[in-house]
Amino acid sequence: xxxxxxxxxxxxxxxxxxxxxxxxxxxxxxxxxxxxxxxxxxxxxxxxxxxxxxxxxxxxxxxxxxxxxxxxxxxxxxxxxxxxxxxxxxxxxxxxxxxxxxxxxxxxxxxxxxxxxxxxxxxxxxxxxxxxxxxxxxxxxxxxxxxxxxxxxxxxxxxxxxxxxxxxxxxxxxxxxxxxxxx
Numbered sequence: 001x002x003x004x005x006x007x008x009x010x011x012x013x014x015x016x017x018x019x020x021x022x023x024x025x026x027x028x029x030x031x032x033x034x035x036x037x038x039x040x041x042x043x044x045x046x047x048x049x050x051x052x053x054x055x056x057x058x059x060x061x062x063x064x065x066x067x068x069x070x071x072x073x074x075x076x077x078x079x080x081x082x083x084x085x086x087x088x089x090x091x092x093x094x095x096x097x098x099x100x101x102x103x104x105x106x107x108x109x110x111x112x113x114x115x116x117x118x119x120x121x122x123x124x125x126x127x128x129x130x131x132x133x134x135x136x137x138x139x140x141x142x143x144x145x146x147x148x149x150x151x152x153x154x155x156x157x158x159x160x161x162x163x164x165x166x167x168x169x170x171x172x173x174x175x176x177x178x179x180x181x182x183x
Contacts, residue, residue: 021060028056080116084109
């Protein structure tokens with residue numbers, strides 16, 4: 001048993017409860033509202049948003065409870081599967097009786113573990129996208145934001161502006177030459 005001095009909280013482990021429970025729950029509510037809106041219209045949008053937020057919140061809370069209980073890392077998919085089975089069994093029992101508990105536990109375990117797996121695999125992609133937009137170092141003090149390279153709107157530095165002016169002058173000269181030849 002750990003003493004009171006040795007007990008760690010989520011923040012001590014470098015894991016913030018907001019990023020592991022609150023944000024996914026809010027995202028679940030938004031996704032549920034979007035699904036309800038597109039499939040059934042406005043009348044069931046809030047119902048779907050509430051239901052998916054409740055399921056997501058229960059699942060994420062159970063996943064963190066299992067993670068802390070098993071002393072495992074934040075990306076352990078076994079924790080996700082156990083939390084999915086437990087969450088599905090409880091919510092399924094409330095919704096559909098004993099048969100619903102089995103169906104819901106299997107469904108939520110599969111979906112929850114699949115979403116966690118996809119999040120683990122996509123984390124580097126989102127990190128690269130974030131780093132391509134946010135500038136590090138001295139430029140961060142100037143504004144902290146950099147347009148993506150593929151975007152046609154760009155903030156040009158002095159060299160790029162000089163090169164742009166030179167191209168524009170060359171283009172204007174060619175246009176003047178063409179208009180002189182036509183007249």
